[in-house]
Amino acid sequence: EPEVTQTPSHQVTQMGQEVILRCVPISNHLYFYWYRQILGQKVEFLVSFYNNEISEKSEIFDDQFSVERPDGSNFTLKIRSTKLEDSAMYFCATGLGLTDTQYFGPGTRLTVL
């Protein structure tokens, strides 16, 4: 069964450093999402991406964040200058259509020191 994959599984970085989190969506899916989950808290929406542009973003997704699909397969989330409060699990999700089920990847645990 096709699945969403994410790399790395765990990323440790120093505050102020840039990080790039990578996702390989399910091959025929058209809608891509990033969510995050701070330890012990609920899953929160960051951004949705369709047709090579951002379709929606939350208040969390400020100028420090960016997304792109550089090569038609990978979908990336970049955090330009990490803060301590960016420490969380970051999940990529993909869906076939606008109202279709979103399938989540295993997540990247980001630790900012």
Next chain:
Amino acid sequence: EDQVTQSPEALRLQEGESSSLNCSYTVSGLRGLFWYRQDPGKGPEFLFTLYSAGEEKEKERLKATLTKKESFLHITAPKPEDSATYLCAVQDQTGANNLFFGTGTRLTVIP
């Protein structure tokens, strides 16, 4: 703003002891309600999607139902492997397609 409240926060059951998890929601027009299972340190695993009041979906020991204000996830004769956090999420009709999650119910099934 969309709101999703799940109860109880945690639930301990003996193996074989059936129960229900609740998800109450407030949304400006429901496009879909989703149930996911999440194991520790893992991503949410899709279980069910419900679109309209009265709809029911079943999978093995799980059954999800939907009314205009809440959804229930019924667990019949649970086994220890059903232990996980169960997440409820809604998608509204405003045009945004993001999911709005509740905080989840942490289920522990004791052998």
